[in-house]
Amino acid sequence: MKNWVKLNLYYLGKSKKHQIFRFKRWDSSLEKILKHTVFNEKYEEIGYIKEIFGPVKLPFISIKTLPGHVFNPDDVLYAKFR
DSSP: OOEEEEEOEEEEEESSEEEEEEEEEOOGGGGGGTOEEEEETOOOEEEEEEEEESSSSEEEEEEEEEETOOTTTSOOOOEEOO
8 A cells, every 4th residue: 555645845946966845844754755756746756855854853855856857846745655
């Protein structure tokens, strides 16, 4: 069974290789999303979560997008657990 988790994120910008976000609301159970695939509202794969870093209460995440994928910062993003 696949579980979808809506990522409540605020877009900060792009680094050299990743899209950088900050969580609007953090729950320690979200730590398991590291290295999981990220999808947009149409459930199209856009990349994966490369890193979680920063303050413990409201961390940042970096998402490595797929090559050739046009990233829209206004998309609602989801992670999938298997």
